C-alpha cells in the first residue's frame with residue numbers, strides 16, 4: 001500500500017507514547033488510574049490513530065485530532081471505558097419477570113443480607129459445629145427443602161442443567177432412559193435434553209410421537225437395559241389439540257411395576273400453587289413428591305425466585321448415590337449461593353410471606369391495578385419534564401412469566417409508551433439501552449414501551465432522569 005504525503009505528515013504529527021504518558025501523569029482526571037492500565041490505553045489510542053491514518057479515514061483524523069489535548073481527551077475516554085464495570089444493573093421494563101438475559105430472579109433482601117454475612121466472614125460451610133468435625137455443605141438447606149417439599153432427601157448443585165446431568169450420570173450411565181418424544185425440549189441457550197443425556201452417558205430411548213404418548217409406549221420400551229423412566233416438564237411451550245400425555249401417577253405405577261426409578265425434570269419448579277393467585281396452574285414440587293416420583297430436579301432462580309442453583313429432591317437411597325458421585329464436586333454450589341438459597345427457602349415456610357418478600361413471586365402476582373398506579377406515576381413524572389416533543393400514553397399489554405415458565409399465560413399489565421418528535425422508537429430504545437443504568441424496553445408501532453410490572457418503585461426516578469437526558473442530548 002502506498003502512503004500519501006498527507007498520511008506521512010499525519011504520522012509524523014502523532015505524539016509518542018512517552019509524551020502522552022507524561023501529559024497523563026499531570027492530568028487530574030487520570031490521577032487514580034493504575035499505571036499498567038494507563039500504558040495499555042495510551043498504546044491503544046496511538047495505535048488506533050495510526051490505523052485510522054493508514055486506512056485513509058481522513059475526515060476524522062486531521063492535524064487538530066492529533067493535537068496533544070485532543071489525544072489526551074481520547075485517552076480519558078478510553079481509560080473510563082476500560083475501567084467501567086462490564087456487569088451492570090439494568091432496569092427491566094420488558095415485563096418478562098424471569099428474564100434469563102437480564103439475570104432471571106432478583107433476590108429477596110433477606111437472601112442478599114445473608115450472602116453478605118456469609119461471604120464476608122468464615123462460616124460453618126463444611127464444618128459440623130456440634131461435633132467439631134468436617135460436615136456436609138448440603139446440610140444448610142437439605143432439611144429445609146425436605147420440610148417444604150415433603151421429600152425424603154435433597155441436595156443442591158450449581159444449576160438445574162447440572163442437576164439433570166448428575167442424576168442421569170448416576171442412575172443411567174451406559175443404560176437406557178425412556179422419554180416421550182413430546183418432551184425432548186430445547187431450553188434457551190441451547191440446552192437440549194437429548195444433548196445432556198448423551199453427555200451423561202445415558203442412552204436415549206424415545207417413545208410415542210410429538211403430540212401423543214401412551215403408557216403402552218413406555219411399557220413396550222422397557223427392557224433389561226432400561227435404567228430410568230424420565231418425564232420432562234415441557235415448560236417453554238405447550239402441545240395443544242389432539243394430545244395425550246401419561247400422567248405422573250401412571251408413570252410412577254409403571255416404575256413400581258417394572259422396578260425402575262422415575263425421574264422428573266420440572267425445569268422452573270415451584271412450591272407455590274399459582275392457581276390460588278389467579279394464574280395458570282404450574283406443577284408444584286410437592287405434587288411430584290406426593291405422586292411418588294423418585295427424583296425431581298428444578299431451578300433455584302426461575303419461579304422459585306432464589307439464586308442460580310439446581311435442586312434435587314427424592315428418595316434417600318438415590319440422593320445418597322448422587323452425593324457420592326465424583327461429578328458432584330465439579331457441579332458444587334458456591335457458598336454465596338448457598339447462603340442466599342437458605343434464606344430464600346426459609347421464606348417459603350409461610351407461602352404468604354414468600355409471595356410478599358420474594359421479588360419474582362411478588363411481580364408475578366402483582367395486580368393490574370397496582371401496576372397501573374406505577375404506570376400513572378411514571379407518566380406524570382415524564383409529563384412534568386414539560387417537553388413539547390414528548391408524547392406519553394398508557395397502554396394495556398400483557399406481560400410474561402419468562403424463564404420457560406407458564407408459557408401460555410398472559411399477565412394483564414400496563415405499559416407506558418413514549419414517542420419523541422424527530423426521534424425514531426429505534427433510536428429511543430438504543431439510547432435508553434446505552435444509558436446508566438440501561439433501561440430495557442421494547443418497540444411497538446414506532447413507540448417505545450415500558451411494562452411497569454418488572455420496574456421497581458425506586459426506578460421510576462431513574463427512568464425519568466434517563467428520558468430527561470435523552471431529550472437534552474438528542475436535540476433536533
Ligand SMILES: *Cc1c(COP(=O)(O)O)cnc(C)c1O
Nearest residue numbers: 159160161187235267268299404
Ligand atoms: C430451565 C430448564 C432447565 C435448565 O435449568 P438451569 O437452572 O437454567 O440450568 C432444565 N430443564 C428444564 C425443563 C428447564 O425448563
